Amino acid sequence: MGKKKDLSAAEKSEIVQCLGRGMKTLDISRKLKRDHRTIKRFVADSEHRRVCADKGTLRKIFARSMHRIKRAAAKIPLHSSKQIFEAAGASGVPRTSRCRVLQSLATVHKPSIRPPITNALKQKQLHWAEKYMKTNFQIVLFTDECHGWSSGWLVDGWWDGHPVPTRLRHQQGGGGVMFWAGIMETELVGPFRAPEGVKMTSAKYVEFMTDHFLPWYRRKNYAFHNKIIFMHDNAPSHAAKNTSASMAVIGIKGEKVMVWLPSFPDLNPIENLWSILKQKIYEGGSKFTSKQQLWEAILTFCKQIQAETVQKLTSSMDARLVKLLSNKGSYVTM
Structure with a gap:
């Protein structure tokens, strides 16, 4: 058996299932008709998966535009993440990523129904x-x-000591x-x-x-x-x-x-x-x-x-x- 191309997704899934049933890597290689070293390498990589260097902090792509996003969130309080990112010139960002960024600098609040009174x-x-x-x-x-x-996002600390704005x-x-x-x-x-x-x-x-x-x-x-x-x-x-x-x-x-x-x-x-x-x-x-x-x-x-x-x-x-x-x-x- 010679070395072949990289493992497919289906093969990787089957390897995981075989390991779950207690099979050894040599038996798995024979079953899949793949080189034993390929199977061992996949198992080793899975056991020592690379830890993300930033350990959950924001990626550099967001760090470059963080100031614009924060400024947009402060300028248009109680707006959705999509509206804030569009105002910051960062349209097209998935919702989960938008919310993850905003969670580091803002909090979701419901608007007050009471307007300012003079x-x-x-x-x-x-x-x-x-x-x-x-x-x-x-x-x-x-x-x-x-x-x-x-409800919508409010920049943390921006409204401290003040009521939630009305909409x-x-x-x-x-x-x-x-x-x-x-x-x-x-x-x-x-x-x-x-x-x-x-x-x-x-x-x-x-x-x-x-x-x-x-x-x-x-x-x-x-x-x-x-x-x-x-x-x-x-x-x-x-x-x-x-x-x-x-x-x-x-x-x-x-x-x-x-x-x-x-x-x-x-x-x-x-x-x-x-x-x-x-x-x-x-x-x-x-x-x-x-x-x-x-x-x-x-x-x-x-x-x-x-x-x-x-x-x-x-x-x-x-x-x-x-x-x-x-x-x-x-x-x-x-």
């Missing part, structure tokens, strides 16, 4: 609370879009499943899923509401239409003239539209609904391999939300307004 905003909130203090909130339909529950709605874009829902008295309206990859402009928002909200609204009687107050936040697609005109056609206009505070989500009781839903969906460490699987879980758990839970949220508005006034226009936590 004295001017506090005054607006106080005026808003005084305006709606006598409102019957059981006739208010609180609506909102949920953009999924995403404004129009910046969220990307990950997760985007859907719309509403709560009124004891009823949960929806959820309705937004089209994948579609930017929610005024035209798209009107189209979405026509397809999903309007059928529900038209099933209600005249007395309901006469009393309802519709609340949606002041996102650009909501506040647009085209949106207001379309809502006015079905009678939702003037005092029947609740003027919402700018960038003040924690006053909206539907935000608490998102928290309840999130706890149910991810209870026990559940994970989802696709957006469709996540959406099916959202639908399943929305059906399990009791009317009493919804009523507890909608009836909390009076207490929220009292707390807003007592906090002199500052944050409300319920």
Whole structure:
């Protein structure tokens, strides 16, 4: 038997199996009809496999661009590893490698839903609370879009002593499943899923509401239409003239539209609904391999939300307004 070409992957696998069964290298060489020295060399190399010189530290290819990556992560906090690497001019790097690099200089955090609050905003909130203090909130339909529950990277030490930055709605874009829902008295309206990859402009928002909200609204009687107050936040697609005109056609206009505070989500009781839903969906460490699987879980758990839970949220508005006034226009936590 003379020396042949290098061992194939199949031969190497069979050698490992034979060694596991207790066979000697000489017997393995006879079985594979390969030179005994070739088998011994493979076994010796496997037993004395070369230890990586950097022992797990970052490769030189990353060391050259580490400063740019760190600067990009600091400049665009709470973004994905792909977005950070693209901003650093290092596109095409596999996800596992990106995360390994970022773990050495950053940590994954979830964004805060609370925006920075100024004295001017506090005054607006106080005026808003005084305006709606006598409102019957059981006739208010609180609506909102949920953009999924995403997180992103923050450079270590960069935000020490400061709260996690907020991520404004129009910046969220990307990950997760985007859907719309509403709560009124004891009823949960929806959820309705937004089209994948579609930017929610005024035209798209009107189209979405026509397809999903309007059928529900038209099933209600005249007395309901006469009393309802519709609340949606002041996102650009909501506040647009085209949106207001379309809502006015079905009678939702003037005092029947609740003027919402700018960038003040924690006053909206539907935000608490998102928290309840999130706890149910991810209870026990559940994970989802696709957006469709996540959406099916959202639908399943929305059906399990009791009317009493919804009523507890909608009836909390009076207490929220009292707390807003007592906090002199500052944050409300319920």
